[in-house]
Amino acid sequence: MKTIILFIWILSSTSVWAVMDNEKGNGGDSCENRIKIIRDDIESWIFKGGSKGLRIPENISSDQYNLKMLNAFKSSITCNDEKIYIGASEKTCKNFKDNNGIKWIQCNFNRFNNTKDADQYRLIHHEYAGISGFEVNTDEESDYTISNQITDYLKPETILRLAVIPNKKRIDANQPCTITAALEYGEFVGYTWNEDLQQEQIVFQNLTTNPTSTPVLFGIYVDGKRINFKSNEKIRVEKCLDTEIYWRVRQLYAQGSSVYRIKIYANNQEVLRTSFKKVTSHSDFTVLSENNFEEINY
Secondary structure, three states: OOOOOEEEEHHHOHHHHHHHOOOHHHHHHHHHHHHHHHHHHHHHHHHOOHHHHOOOOOOOOHHHHHHHHHHHOOOEEEEEOOOEEEOOEEEOEEEEEOOOOOEEEEEEHHHHHOOOHHHHHHHHHHHHHHHOOOOOOEOOEOOOOOHHHHHHHEEEEOOOOOOOOOOOOOOOOOOOEEEEEEEEEEEEEEEEEEOOOOEEEEEEEEEEEOOOOOOEEEEEEEOOEEEEEOOOOOEEEOOOOOOEEEEEEEEEEOOOOEEEEEEEEEOOEEEEEEEEOEEEEEEEEEEOOHHHHOOOOO
């Protein structure tokens, strides 16, 4: 069995969710937030390869499972006090497609918030597996062939708590500025907690900086004229604020969970990043503002 596991958030135990549910509005919000936490955890688990240990029907490949589930995670979520029935059986959640073709997961927040943590994982995986076509109800009977295995991967984990972060030096946007930029390529595998910075960071495997096989061009505008520069080349400007930075990429195609990222730095501080999966030809620009000089926390 894969050692990569899903997390149960201890603070969000049944008793806590029940207390939050004293008010009707909070019950719906807590239900939707909890579903999003579980959805994101399952998504990260899939990216890390955890689903390879699942026993899935022979007519479904591991890649098919991963792709369809990841697409299903785009579905909308709603929780309310409406009772949910499939036939004559009352259910906690259901999935459906509305008249506009939008896919939904709907849950009764009272029933969901009073469901045990492990069963919440099983239930939410089932709804996304239903949207994916892997677990389809037969009349009132629910199919949990895959979802019943999810609880085998759960492990207790304490949740992160707020911490006081030391003040960080920020760039004076009106001072002279050295601009650099880079293109990266790697496989996204999830997030990790940086204890020193007290923040989440994206984790990549097989990260390559400025892959030579992919054309990329950067430039800045000075007095209305564009000055092109190469990846990691340093360009000096009179001030960071209002500097217009241009980039162009061609023939980008990232396979699987890999992505390309453009990262731009001002005085060695990252001020902008953007990601691509598949691009034939793309150009864009940004004008640095005060907002660019806030800390990037991921």
